[in-house]
Amino acid sequence: MTGKGWTFQSLIDAKMTVTAFCHHAPCNHSQKLDLAKLRDRFGPDAPAMADDIIPKLKCAKCGGRKVGTIYTPDTSPNAYGKAKGS
Template structure:
C-alpha cells in the first residue's frame, strides 16, 4: 500500500512539479494530477519512488544528453490552509465606549 495516493494528493489540493536534475537543463514542469489519475488510477502512489520510473526529461532526450534522474516537489495548498486557519480564529472587535 502506498504511503500517499494520487487521489489523496488531489484531495489535499497539492501542486506537484517534476524537475530534471541535469545541470544543463534543470527544467521544471507542473504535473496535472487529474490526468495522472486518469492514466494510472486513483490508488497509484504519489511518492517519489512510485513516480520516478515513469518520467524522463524530454528536453534532455531531444538534446542527446545522458539520462539523469528526475525529482518531485510537492507544494501544499497554502491558501486553503490560511483560509481554514483564519475561519477558526474569532476576529477581534473594537468597540468604542
C-alpha cells in the same frame, strides 16, 4: 510527509502540488505534474510516492531521466485570515 502512502487521488484530495525537476545541469527544467491526468492514466489508487512517480517521468525539455520531485502542500490564502479584534 513520510509514513503516508500517497496515491494520485489522495494528493488531489489534499490539494498537494507535485513539481518535477530535471537534474541535468544545463536543463533544470521544472514542471508541475498534472495529477488529474496521471490519476486518469494510472488509476486513483495508484501509488504516487516519489519512488513510484520518478520512474515514470522523463524531462519534457531534454528527455533526461534524472528527475526529482517536490511535494508542496496548498498554501494559497483562504478565508480564515486574521481573527477579528479581540
